[in-house]
Amino acid sequence: MEFLKKASFVLLILGCFQTVSAQNTLIQAFQVSYEAENTGDLNKAIQVLLTVYSVDSYETNLRLGWLYYQSGNMGESISKYSSAIELKPYAIEPKLGLAYPLSAMARWDEIIELYNKILSIDPQHTVTNYRMALIYYNRNQYEQADTYIQKVVNLYPFDYDSVLLYAWNELMLKRTREARVLFQKVLLIRPGDESALKGLDLVK
């Protein structure tokens, strides 16, 4: 019995060492990957992570998703980001990551679906609300854009990008009084702003 206790203890210690060792290898790989990325060697940054790749590793999948995107391999980027989403289905981070390669490929309908999933987790997520507003604005669907941009401006009334988009959207909806007020607010944030001045000209 005493022997069994000692053996179990030894095995436990050995197991811990292995886990620590594996983790150290992973950390080293990530470090090398970051360094390679910073010097512009994306291929090396990817290869070093592939040597430690595990399909169950959220972090590795997420990082590879980004690296493949930056190296121009959209197919692999989408695949890795999707794996990361499957591993952490309630995380917003990998969904935002997946938007990169999807947007580069102009797959806007899929992006809208993705963003709706983010908003179901966090309805007030400002970046996602802003981007949804921008997508609908550029599709000339101003009523839909209005729903999203209002949320952002309510949370950040002095944010340049949000207020400007709100102003243009109001103008497209022919709400000229509201548009005028908003363009003037943009000029408070950024005096002399060309876009705001152009908007005010159109309102006249």
Added chain:
Amino acid sequence: MRTITSFLCWIIVLLTTDVYAQTNTTTSSVDVETYELWSKGNWDELIQVGDKALDRGIDFYYLRYRLGVAFFEKKNYQKAVTHLRAARNMNSSDSSLNEYLYYALLNSGWAYQANFLLSKLPRSVQESTGVQLSNPIKQVYVAYSFETGPSQTVESTVKEVSGGSGYQLLSNGHDLFNIGMEHRVFKNIWLHHSYNFIKKATIRHIVYDTEQISDSELQLYLNQYYLGTTLILGTRWELGAGGHYINLIYDDLVAVSNGGRVVNRLERLTKENFLGFLRAKVNYEGWSLGITSLVGNLGNRTHTQQDLILEVYPRGNLNMYSTTVVSLQDNDIHSGIDNLSLILNQTLGSKIATRTWIEGFFTYGTLENFTQSYGSIVFNDSDVINQRYGVKLYYQISSPLVIRIDYVGAMKASKFVSSAPFVVTTPINYHVSTLTAVLLWNF
């Protein structure tokens, strides 16, 4: 047309977390840089940056779209097609992209592919081009051509021929009336119909022992019907097949028995000739390659002709082009002797002013029962053509209407056909000129 889809700008917003220095080539940096260049209309630099990114394996929809637009603005439409097609393979739903691709195909001279693409697009995009897809007619044209006869000197020379019995024919000019149409029968299949009526004058000089008869009034009439098909296969291939029917009507003296005596009677005779062909053409950026294989029975001999056609567009548009056709002809496949001829035709074309193009061509080789332009043009004169050259002037009167004036010069050779076997005579060479006017309406 350049509806600047400002959602492109949001790529910048999306990518503000780019951690790279500007010197590293990444999707983010390429996206930012090409968007800026695209916004400023700096096409040359955009092309440089874009090509470099593609060499590094960076390839995404907006890069291809911007490169396509850049080449389009530089009027290198064929290169624009390459990039716009690549973008379309990634995402085919963008109406702005589809519109650019349609006009790039059209301005590349790839009207069939442009029309085929348009038929697959949403109605809103079709309407924006102004093209009536419900109208299947692609083109209608009418033409008139006049060919001169030989000089008086040549005519006199023919009449002085002696040396046994036989005859000699000499072309004395023609009037040609032509009408044609091309129309779509299915999304990717077109038919080309053409009808020619030719009134041809021939001088015939007959020598019988010591007697000589000259007939300067011999008239021949030709009715010709041509039918060609074009099938678009994929994005690059054009396949075709067709035929040409030629009906020749002429008056000739026929020896008939009349109460024990043989007399010559003028009779109206008819001859029928046929041609059939198959062709294939593949279009690449800057050039295209085609082959045509023909068989026919012009001159009552079975002949074959294989053409290899190379078209080059050095600027990726129709402002400058070259067409080289190398033809291998067997004038009589049943004769058992070598009747092979090699014919070379070289055409150079260029835009010389707004709405005006000029084309010059030269044909080297013996044209006898020879065809051009996928069998639609037939050289079945009694006299052989040894050299042919010409110039064509195109003027676009309005968007659909084009007028074309052609001048063609040719050196023909008229041979004395002896009744006695194995008699070889020196041919008489003479020059003729042809003037043609064509009115073409594109739908």
